[in-house]
Amino acid sequence: MPPHAGPIANVSSSPYAPKYTDSLSRLTNWSIIESTLREGEQFANAFFDTAKKIEIAKALDDFGVEYIEITSPAASEQSRLDCIAIANLGLKAKILTHVRCHMDDARIACETGVDGLDVVIGTSSYLREFSHGKDMERIIKDATEVINYVKSKGLEVRFSSEDSFRSDLVDLLNLYKAVDQLGVNRVGIADTVGCANPRQVYDLVKTLRSVLKPTTDIECHFHNDTGCATANAYAALEAGATHIDTSVLGIGERNGITPIGNLIARMFTVDPDYVASKYKLHQLRDLENLIADAVEIQVPFNNCITGYCAFTHKAGIHAKAILNNPATYEILKPEVFGMTRYVSIGHRLTGWNAVKNRAEQLGLALSDDDLKAITGKIKKLADIKNQSMEDVDGLLRNFHAYKVAGDHSAIEQLLVLPKAAAAAATPEAVAA
Numbered sequence: 356m357p358p359h360a361g362p363i364a365n366v367s368s369s370p371y372a373p374k375y376t377d378s379l380s381r382l383t384n385w386s387i388i389e390s391t392l393r394e395g396e397q398f399a400n401a402f403f404d405t406a407k408k409i410e411i412a413k414a415l416d417d418f419g420v421e422y423i424e425i426t427s428p429a430a431s432e433q434s435r436l437d438c439i440a441i442a443n444l445g446l447k448a449k450i451l452t453h454v455r456c457h458m459d460d461a462r463i464a465c466e467t468g469v470d471g472l473d474v475v476i477g478t479s480s481y482l483r484e485f486s487h488g489k490d491m492e493r494i495i496k497d498a499t500e501v502i503n504y505v506k507s508k509g510l511e512v513r514f515s516s517e518d519s520f521r522s523d524l525v526d527l528l529n530l531y532k533a534v535d536q537l538g539v540n541r542v543g544i545a546d547t548v549g550c551a552n553p554r555q556v557y558d559l560v561k562t563l564r565s566v567l568k569p570t571t572d573i574e575c576h577f578h579n580d581t582g583c584a585t586a587n588a589y590a591a592l593e594a595g596a597t598h599i600d601t602s603v604l605g606i607g608e609r610n611g612i613t614p615i616g617n618l619i620a621r622m623f624t625v626d627p628d629y630v631a632s633k634y635k636l637h638q639l640r641d642l643e644n645l646i647a648d649a650v651e652i653q654v655p656f657n658n659c660i661t662g663y664c665a666f667t668h669k670a671g672i673h674a675k676a677i678l679n680n681p682a683t684y685e686i687l688k689p690e691v692f693g694m695t696r697y698v699s700i701g702h703r704l705t706g707w708n709a710v711k712n713r714a715e716q717l718g719l720a721l722s723d724d725d726l727k728a729i730t731g732k733i734k735k736l737a738d739i740k741n742q743s744m745e746d747v748d749g750l751l752r753n754f755h756a757y758k759v760a761g762d763h764s765a766i767e768q769l770l771v772l773p774k775a776a777a778a779a780a781t782p783e784a785v786a787a
C-alpha cells in the first residue's frame with residue numbers, strides 16, 4: 356500500500372474547506388490538463404528531445420494526471436513525430452494536442468493518434484487587430500468548420516478563446532454559445548497575459564457556466580505574471596470550472612502558468628482524501644526534479660510542498676507547538692508527500708523545547724535546567740552566527756558526556772562563551 360493511501364482527513368472536518376460551498380463548485384471534482392509538454396516547451400530554457408518527452412509523459416501519467424497536452428504537430432516535423440510517439444505509448448492519461456483554429460492544423464493533428472484536440476483562437480481586440488486580423492463572424496465560421504471536422508473523426512474537442520479576460524464579454528459568450536451548440540466537450544478560458552484576478556475569474560466562469568449546457572466542461576488556463584495563477588485556478592473551480600491547466604514548476608511562456616505542485620497543495624487543503632486518491636503525492640518531488648534537471652533550473656526555495664524550507668520551522672515558539680502538534684503551524688502533512696519536517700534550532704530565535712527534542716532524538720538524558728543552560732549558550736553563539744546542526748549536536752553530546760563523568764568544571768567551561776566569540780560580539784570588534 357503506498358504511503359498516501361488510506362484516510363488522511365475527514366473532508367467534512369477539514370478546517371480549510373469552504374464553510375458554504377457554491378452550488379456549482381467543483382472543488383472536490385476536477386481534473387488536471389498537464390501542459391508541461393506544450394506550455395512548458397514555451398519556457399525560455401526548455402528543449403525536450405523525443406526521449407525526454409517520453410520520460411516526462413510517462414512520469415506525468417504515473418503521477419496520475421488525467422490529461423497530457425502536447426505541442427501542436429503543425430509546429431515542426433519533429434513535433435509531429437513526437438506527438439505520434441506519445442499518443443501511441445498507451446498511457447492511462449488522455450493525450451491532447453493544442454492547435455490553432457485552422458483546418459490545416461486540425462487535419463495534421465487528427466492523424467497523430469491523439470485522444471483530442473485543444474483548439475484555440477484569439478478573441479481580444481489586441482489579437483484580432485494585431486495577430487490574426489479576423490472579426491467575430493469569421494472566428495465563429497472557422498470554429499464551426501474545425502469543430503465539425505474534429506468531431507467527425509470521433510475525437511474529443513475543446514474550444515478556447517485566447518486572452519479571454521481582455522475580450523468583449525458579449526463576443527465571448529456568443530462564441531461559446533455557438534461552439535456549445537456544435538457539441539464541443541469543453542470550452543476554455545485563457546488568461547494568456549496573466550492580467551486576471553480571482554474575483555474576475557469567479558465572475559467570468561460563473562457567467563459562462565450559466566450559458567452552457569450542464570454537460571459541457573470548462574477548462575481554465577492561467578498565466579502567473581502577477582502571482583495569481585494558483586488563486587485564479589481555485590476561484591475558477593469554486594465557480595464551476597472542471598479542468599485546470601498546469602505545468603510542472605509552472606514552466607511556460609514568460610514566468611509560466613499554475614504550477615501543478617501549487618494546485619495540489621491548494622486543493623489538498625480542501626479535500627485531502629480526494630487529492631490523494633487521484634495522484635501519487637509522494638512522487639511530486641521526483642516529478643519536479645525531473646523537470647528542473649531537464650530545463651536546468653532549481654526547485655525554488657519557497658516552492659509549495661517541495662521547496663527546501665516548506666516544512667522547516669524556525670522560531671522557538673513555533674518549534675514548541677510543532678513538536679506538540681504539527682497541525683499548529685502546518686496545514687499540509689509532509690509525510691503524505693514523502694517529505695520530512697525539520698525544526699531549525701541553531702539560531703538566536705531558538706527555544707529550549709526544540710533543543711530538548713533534539714537531545715531526545717540523540718538519546719541524551721538531560722534535565723530541563725541542563726537544556727535551558729545549553730539553549731542559552733546556543734543563543735549567545737547564534738547572536739554572532741547561525742550554528743549548524745553539527746555544532747548543536749556537539750554541544751549537547753559534550754554536555755551530556757561531562758555530566759555523566761560528573762565533571763562540573765568542564766560543564767562550566769562549556770557554557771562560557773569562548774573569548775574570540777565574545778570579542779567578536781562586542782561593538783569594538785565590529786569597529787575594528
Ligand SMILES: [Zn+2]
Nearest residue numbers: 394547576608
Ligand atoms: Zn499559456
